[in-house]
Amino acid sequence: MMDVDVAELGEAAGKLIAYGLDTRARPSRIPEYAELVSRLRSDGAFRALTEATLTGLGLNLLHIGTRGVVLGCREDSAFALRTSDYRQSMSVEERVCHGLIQLAIAAWAFPTAGSLADSETATLPLRTHQIVTYLHKLCEELQQEEAMDPEAATPELREAWRGVLERAQTRDTSDGRRSPSTLVGMVAYALETLASGGLLRKIGEEEGGTWQTLTAYRIQIRELAATESFELIRRLGRRARQNLSEA
Amino acid sequence: MPLTSSQVPQADSLQRIIEFIERIAAGLDPARDELGGSSRHDSNYMRAAEALGLVSLDGELLEAGRAVLALPKAARWARLVLSFEASPCGKAWCLHQGVEDLRGVDPSSAFEFLSDASDLSPSSCRRRSQTLRRWLIDLHPHHPLGPPTFTPSRPVIQGVEESQTDLFNNEVSPDEDESPTPPGVGAKGESPHPATEAEQDVSRRLRTLLRTAPIHRLEGSKSQRSIPLERYDLRSVSLRIFDTVISYMGMGSGLTRADLLRELRPALVQMDPKAPPARHTEVFNLVLDGLLNERERRQAFSEAWTSIEEGVAVKRLLSFHLLREEEAPDGDIVLRATHEGINVYAGMLDTDVEDAQAAEEAILRSQLRRGRLQQAQGTARRALQRSIEYEQKLSLLLDTARRDVTQVDWVHEALKLLAEAREHIRERLEVERELVSDIERRLDALAGQPEALQLAKLRDTLNLCFDRHIKLQGRVARSNEVWLGEQERQRFRPKVLTPLPDPEADILRPALALPMGLFCEAFDGILRWHNAPHPPHLLYLPHLLSRLLAPRRRRHEEREAPGEPELDEQELGETLFPPADREAVAALLDEVDGIELSSLLSTARERGFGPLALRLTVLTALRAFDDREEQTSLRVVSAGAPLDDPDFSGDDLHIWHQEGPAS
Numbered sequence: 001m002m003d004v005d006v007a008e009l010g011e012a013a014g015k016l017i018a019y020g021l022d023t024r025a026r027p028s029r030i031p032e033y034a035e036l037v038s039r040l041r042s043d044g045a046f047r048a049l050t051e052a053t054l055t056g057l058g059l060n061l062l063h064i065g066t067r068g069v070v071l072g073c074r075e076d077s078a079f080a081l082r083t084s085d086y087r088q089s090m091s092v093e094e095r096v097c098h099g100l101i102q103l104a105i106a107a108w109a110f111p112t113a114g115s116l117a118d119s120e121t122a123t124l125p126l127r128t129h130q131i132v133t134y135l136h137k138l139c140e141e142l143q144q145e146e147a148m149d150p151e152a153a154t155p156e157l158r159e160a161w162r163g164v165l166e167r168a169q170t171r172d173t174s175d176g177r178r179s180p181s182t183l184v185g186m187v188a189y190a191l192e193t194l195a196s197g198g199l200l201r202k203i204g205e206e207e208g209g210t211w212q213t214l215t216a217y218r219i220q221i222r223e224l225a226a227t228e229s230f231e232l233i234r235r236l237g238r239r240a241r242q243n244l245s246e247a
Numbered sequence: 248m249p250l251t252s253s254q255v256p257q258a259d260s261l262q263r264i265i266e267f268i269e270r271i272a273a274g275l276d277p278a279r280d281e282l283g284g285s286s287r288h289d290s291n292y293m294r295a296a297e298a299l300g301l302v303s304l305d306g307e308l309l310e311a312g313r314a315v316l317a318l319p320k321a322a323r324w325a326r327l328v329l330s331f332e333a334s335p336c337g338k339a340w341c342l343h344q345g346v347e348d349l350r351g352v353d354p355s356s357a358f359e360f361l362s363d364a365s366d367l368s369p370s371s372c373r374r375r376s377q378t379l380r381r382w383l384i385d386l387h388p389h390h391p392l393g394p395p396t397f398t399p400s401r402p403v404i405q406g407v408e409e410s411q412t413d414l415f416n417n418e419v420s421p422d423e424d425e426s427p428t429p430p431g432v433g434a435k436g437e438s439p440h441p442a443t444e445a446e447q448d449v450s451r452r453l454r455t456l457l458r459t460a461p462i463h464r465l466e467g468s469k470s471q472r473s474i475p476l477e478r479y480d481l482r483s484v485s486l487r488i489f490d491t492v493i494s495y496m497g498m499g500s501g502l503t504r505a506d507l508l509r510e511l512r513p514a515l516v517q518m519d520p521k522a523p524p525a526r527h528t529e530v531f532n533l534v535l536d537g538l539l540n541e542r543e544r545r546q547a548f549s550e551a552w553t554s555i556e557e558g559v560a561v562k563r564l565l566s567f568h569l570l571r572e573e574e575a576p577d578g579d580i581v582l583r584a585t586h587e588g589i590n591v592y593a594g595m596l597d598t599d600v601e602d603a604q605a606a607e608e609a610i611l612r613s614q615l616r617r618g619r620l621q622q623a624q625g626t627a628r629r630a631l632q633r634s635i636e637y638e639q640k641l642s643l644l645l646d647t648a649r650r651d652v653t654q655v656d657w658v659h660e661a662l663k664l665l666a667e668a669r670e671h672i673r674e675r676l677e678v679e680r681e682l683v684s685d686i687e688r689r690l691d692a693l694a695g696q697p698e699a700l701q702l703a704k705l706r707d708t709l710n711l712c713f714d715r716h717i718k719l720q721g722r723v724a725r726s727n728e729v730w731l732g733e734q735e736r737q738r739f740r741p742k743v744l745t746p747l748p749d750p751e752a753d754i755l756r757p758a759l760a761l762p763m764g765l766f767c768e769a770f771d772g773i774l775r776w777h778n779a780p781h782p783p784h785l786l787y788l789p790h791l792l793s794r795l796l797a798p799r800r801r802r803h804e805e806r807e808a809p810g811e812p813e814l815d816e817q818e819l820g821e822t823l824f825p826p827a828d829r830e831a832v833a834a835l836l837d838e839v840d841g842i843e844l845s846s847l848l849s850t851a852r853e854r855g856f857g858p859l860a861l862r863l864t865v866l867t868a869l870r871a872f873d874d875r876e877e878q879t880s881l882r883v884v885s886a887g888a889p890l891d892d893p894d895f896s897g898d899d900l901h902i903w904h905q906e907g908p909a910s
Contacts, residue, residue: 021782059780071780075772079780095764099770100755102777107755111651113747124650129574137643142759149454149552149563156764158564161698164765166566168545170574181544184574195781208574216779222747225776230748232772233758236765243762 012036013050017057020069023198025171027068040064062223070216072224084195087180092156096163097183103229104135107223109213116222119215126191126200128208129168132169133182140165184208250365254335257374259381261327267292268301268312287478299330299357300684303691310687310703314710322717324389329676331386333684339364340379350390353397354383360519391676391717393669457550457565458591462486465537475528478519484534487514489592492570492582495627501573501581504535538570538588545572627708630675634715637668641722645729651751652734661730668723672716683709684775828860832867836881836902844868844900845891861894868900880905 019025027034039046041064054061058077063070073080083090087098108131109123110116127214150158159232170184178185191211194200199217204210258264296302301312315326331337332349343360344352358374361367367375387395465481491510495502502510509529515527539545547566554561569588575581584592641664648655655661686706748754758766835851842850844865851864871881886899 019778023779069709070723073775073780075775077775077780079782080775081778081781082403083774085781086774092763092767095767095770099766100758102773103750103755106570106777107751108650111751112653112749114749115651116750130646133643138756138759139864148554149565151563159759160761160763160766161759162566164759166547166549167537168568168571170572170580171539171545179544193778199779208777220777220779221750225773226748226750226754228776229754229758229769230774232769233754233761236769237757240761240765 009046009049009054012039012046013053014048016040016069017053017071020071023196025068027066033068035036037068040069060107060224063219065215067215070219070223072220081193081197087189088117093163093166094181094186096160097167097186098190100135100160100164101131101183101187104131104138105187105190105194106225108134109217110221110226113226116218116226119218123213123218125203126211126213127206128184128188128191128210130207131187131191132208135187136169136183249348250336250339250361250367252367252371253294253367254298255361255365255367255375255379256291256298256336257378257384258291258295259378260325261382261385264292264296264301265315265323265327268296268308269316271302271308272307272313272316298336299327299334300687301330310690310706311684312707314683314687317707317710318714322714324386325391325717326713328386328390329680331382333680336379336805348390348392349383349386350392350394350396352383354380354387357383365635391713391720393674393720429685440858446555450552453552454565455590457552458567458569458587460550461537461540461548461569462591465534472533474526476530478522479515479530480518480535481530481534483518484511484515484530485538486592487511488535488538488570489584489588493589494593494628501575501579501583503581507531507535507582535570540568541573603792624705624708627705627712631708631712631715633671634675634712634719637664637671637718638715638722640664641668641719641726645726648730648733650746652730655730661726665723665726668719672720672723675712675716679709679713683713824859824863828857828863831860833854835864836867839902841901841903844902845885847902848892848895858894865895868902869901872900 015032019030019033019036025033027037040050041047041085052060054071054208057079058074059079060072060074061069062072071079083095087094090098105126109126115123142159142161143165146159150162168179168182171179171182180186180189188209191200191209192202194217195202195211198214199220200211200213202209203212293302293306296312297304299311301309301315302602303309311330314322315330318326328349332341337349340357340360341348343364344356346352346499357379359722361372361376361379362369365372380858451752462482462485465485469476469479469481488507488511491507492502495506508528511531512527515530536542539549547568549564549566551562551564554563567587568585569591571583571585572580573583644655644661645666648657649669683706686702686709690706692703758769760771831854832851835847839850840849847868848861848864851861856864868881872883872885881902882905883900884903888899890899891896
């Protein structure tokens, strides 16, 4: 340990994290990155320092592999995608739709735990219209089970699926672009944001835009999003039931 | 009345009959044969085509014949089934066997039938019963209503077809047999609380009434608009919009806003003939935007209403859309009516699809009687639409199964849908069978009259329906197979050891059921976890300064440097070319030197290369053509002549080894 050059180690850790944050950097193209990745696997001190630094930055090391390191954000990380960066001044209904769309994209790509764990089979391409139809259909199923309209006075208590059904699917603006407040616009926006984070790649324009999932997306969902959202949704579900029984 | 000789066919090959009428349609003399038959045969085929109602007594092609030829080849046989079934001979045979259609007729009963029902001599009976038997064996697999249902008196050649037709049919058939009522009707019938039932009725009717509110609001606020609207009836315009939109749904890609305006303009002009043309457009936009709820950016209409529940009044909110715009696959924005919209217009607010269909059929029959063919056309189109809907539902189900078979409840959901679709096809085909023969009869009678044009259009639509039903039937027949295949494939997915949740069942579905207020709390987390880290952009003063102080860039300098391509491992299966092919191609290329691609390919064929290996050969040569490519020792230039090859096209290439001499 005495020989370890702390400054060199720190710089190397910093470089590795910077590469990890650069969605386009790949070890196969940058020899220095490849070297750092193999060092991370073999050098205990380097790994400890890198992980400690990541913890300080609010990041988790999700995966080390041939495509480099995959990082995920914990709460309060400076690198987390913030609501205000995603869309400014969203209404309750818009938040609900945007949130459900993130879950629906993940569920469309990986419907079961098995498909999430199975890294051998390719996922189907993600098509904007298909995802809108998929989400809409799930909501319609819930609507058919529900006989009663919700009470008029309490919009916050209406179920999330109503938010989806109340929204227009598509609507073109005067200059021929899609309106961002429709479901099609929202799904396309979510897919584009995922692509800008290096998780998907656009492969065509048909059916409102078609994207292919990259390995990083599977890792992101499997190592972070699935378990965390599962816990949170379950917690909220319990609270909803409590509220209901109290009322 | 016994069958006469001319009503009983005597020409074994149905395929020949089709070829025969094809020759008539092409204006050729069918008697001057390339059919390879003698003139006696020709007259037999003429008589058979006549008995099927395809040609007239004097050899003119009739509407039924034209209809057969208008169909794609695969559907022609199914159409012939119907022609035979509608012919006197086919009808008499069904009657003789005491069954409803030809599916129930045993081919081996032909002789018995002819002996009983015709005035032919025993020897003719024997000869012609051979023909009938052959026809029925050939036609049975194509019967539009499904596989044969007769119990064979002895083993029949068609056994294979029968045993594989439908694995699951047995499971659902008790339903089909015992409940002639359409599905859904018996299910929700009586309620245990008659008192609340009345309340429910009121609520349901009220909710129905509320859905017409946007239309009344349009008319009601007419006087407040800035344009003079006294002469326009906006309710009428609204209903015309529904009428047109619904009648176009599922026909081609759908109706765009511009199409709709074109369709509606005549009515608008009639309402106010003196108004300038721009006014009509304005009124049209006003009504359509009103129905789309443009004022609230096309969110759902929401109407508050009051229900009385256990003696307490509760204010509730009904949300609905009447029309929607959707993006067609070709990028056009097309209009569609929602279920609510369709029901509001159709005025059949409390009936289910099956009943609606029965109503459609009745309407179509009455329209035919009264000669109201225009509407009949629309009704037929709507029946077609429902077939397409079934097809879409089915394909959605299969799509889901392709992603994950465990998500499809095959036994309850899919089999029910398949049974419904089968029932739908059966009912439609029965109706259309009557209609088509009726229309064709009238069409032959009306030849040349103006009404005939309309009738012919309707016949074409019905023909289209028929084709679609056959397609749907094909899909229905294949679905079990697809599902079983997927089940087999997906069984080998690795079992998960770590307790990962199912993203759909454990996350998305429960999330959909959460109240909106609570779900909002999850939004920040969901966004963060599902997206990659986004490094914030920090302000770096020197860059900012130099950028601010830089001279204004000219347009052409703004072109971005082509960034590094985003390369990533894609999750793909095995490679296209098997290793054996790769070795064979490499060996071949090592051996040859100074050769044209065309002769290289013929050498490769002589060595028995498969299509994949041939393709690899061409690709390897093309790869070497790129002179930046340094991994290969091959040199390739264009030979300056077109490639002479049955499978590939383009320039011929000259190939030699880099070290070797260029010949």
